[in-house]
Amino acid sequence: KNQELTSKEILNHIDSGMLVKKLALSWSGGLEFMVDDQLVVKRLRFSDLIMERAEDVHTDSAAEQFDVDFSIMNAELASFIPALLEAFGGEDTSHLEAA
Secondary structure, three states: OOOOOOOHHHHHHHHOOOOOOEEEEEEOOOEEEEEEOOOOEEEEEEOHHHHHHHHOOOOOOHHHHHHHHHHHHHHHHHHHHHHHHHHOOOOOOHHHHOO
16 A cells, blocks of 8 residues: 555566556546456545535536536546546457457
8 A cells, every 4th residue: 555656676576477456546626436357446526626626616506516527527427438548558448359
Protein backbone atom coordinates (compact mmCIF):
# COMPACT_ATOMS: atom_id res chain seq x y z
CA LYS A 1 0.00 0.00 0.00
CA ASN A 2 1.10 3.53 -0.79
CA GLN A 3 4.23 2.38 -2.59
CA GLU A 4 5.91 3.95 -5.60
CA LEU A 5 5.52 1.36 -8.35
CA THR A 6 8.91 2.09 -9.86
CA SER A 7 10.80 1.86 -6.57
CA LYS A 8 13.68 -0.59 -6.28
CA GLU A 9 11.82 -2.58 -3.61
CA ILE A 10 8.74 -3.11 -5.81
CA LEU A 11 10.85 -3.96 -8.86
CA ASN A 12 12.78 -6.52 -6.78
CA HIS A 13 9.49 -8.14 -5.72
CA ILE A 14 8.36 -8.36 -9.34
CA ASP A 15 11.74 -9.70 -10.47
CA SER A 16 11.52 -12.41 -7.80
CA GLY A 17 8.19 -13.62 -9.23
CA MET A 18 5.69 -11.89 -6.95
CA LEU A 19 2.46 -10.78 -8.61
CA VAL A 20 0.19 -7.83 -8.02
CA LYS A 21 -3.25 -8.81 -6.70
CA LYS A 22 -4.78 -5.32 -6.42
CA LEU A 23 -3.68 -1.92 -7.57
CA ALA A 24 -5.25 1.37 -6.45
CA LEU A 25 -5.00 4.07 -9.10
CA SER A 26 -5.99 7.64 -9.74
CA TRP A 27 -6.78 8.71 -13.29
CA SER A 28 -6.33 12.28 -14.40
CA GLY A 29 -7.00 13.52 -10.89
CA GLY A 30 -10.71 12.87 -11.36
CA LEU A 31 -11.29 9.18 -10.75
CA GLU A 32 -9.97 6.82 -8.14
CA PHE A 33 -10.37 3.08 -8.51
CA MET A 34 -8.95 -0.35 -7.80
CA VAL A 35 -7.93 -2.92 -10.41
CA ASP A 36 -7.64 -6.55 -9.38
CA ASP A 37 -5.59 -9.39 -10.87
CA GLN A 38 -8.42 -10.17 -13.33
CA LEU A 39 -8.36 -6.54 -14.58
CA VAL A 40 -11.73 -5.86 -12.95
CA VAL A 41 -12.27 -2.23 -11.98
CA LYS A 42 -13.66 -1.88 -8.47
CA ARG A 43 -14.37 0.93 -6.04
CA LEU A 44 -14.71 3.54 -8.76
CA ARG A 45 -15.05 6.91 -7.08
CA PHE A 46 -15.13 10.46 -8.37
CA SER A 47 -12.53 12.58 -6.62
CA ASP A 48 -13.24 15.74 -4.70
CA LEU A 49 -11.98 17.71 -7.71
CA ILE A 50 -14.86 16.42 -9.84
CA MET A 51 -17.41 16.95 -7.09
CA GLU A 52 -16.19 20.54 -6.56
CA ARG A 53 -16.54 21.20 -10.29
CA ALA A 54 -20.19 20.14 -10.06
CA GLU A 55 -20.75 22.32 -7.00
CA ASP A 56 -19.36 25.36 -8.83
CA VAL A 57 -22.34 25.35 -11.21
CA HIS A 58 -25.29 27.36 -9.91
CA THR A 59 -28.62 25.56 -10.12
CA ASP A 60 -32.12 26.43 -8.93
CA SER A 61 -33.33 22.95 -8.06
CA ALA A 62 -32.17 19.52 -6.96
CA ALA A 63 -33.18 18.16 -10.38
CA GLU A 64 -30.96 20.68 -12.15
CA GLN A 65 -28.07 19.87 -9.80
CA PHE A 66 -28.55 16.18 -10.54
CA ASP A 67 -28.33 16.93 -14.28
CA VAL A 68 -25.12 18.92 -13.76
CA ASP A 69 -23.59 16.20 -11.58
CA PHE A 70 -24.56 13.51 -14.06
CA SER A 71 -23.19 15.45 -17.04
CA ILE A 72 -19.83 16.13 -15.39
CA MET A 73 -19.45 12.52 -14.23
CA ASN A 74 -20.54 11.18 -17.61
CA ALA A 75 -17.95 13.35 -19.38
CA GLU A 76 -15.25 12.05 -17.04
CA LEU A 77 -16.25 8.43 -17.70
CA ALA A 78 -16.42 9.07 -21.47
CA SER A 79 -12.72 9.97 -21.36
CA PHE A 80 -11.73 7.33 -18.82
CA ILE A 81 -13.18 4.22 -20.47
CA PRO A 82 -11.28 4.48 -23.79
CA ALA A 83 -8.06 5.29 -21.92
CA LEU A 84 -8.58 2.29 -19.63
CA LEU A 85 -9.24 -0.03 -22.58
CA GLU A 86 -6.10 1.19 -24.30
CA ALA A 87 -4.04 0.73 -21.13
CA PHE A 88 -5.28 -2.88 -20.90
CA GLY A 89 -4.34 -3.61 -24.51
CA GLY A 90 -7.55 -2.68 -26.30
CA GLU A 91 -10.99 -4.16 -26.52
CA ASP A 92 -11.28 -7.91 -27.17
CA THR A 93 -13.16 -8.23 -30.46
CA SER A 94 -12.31 -11.88 -31.09
CA HIS A 95 -15.87 -12.95 -30.31
CA LEU A 96 -17.13 -10.60 -33.05
CA GLU A 97 -14.89 -12.10 -35.72
CA ALA A 98 -16.11 -15.64 -35.04
CA ALA A 99 -19.74 -14.75 -35.82
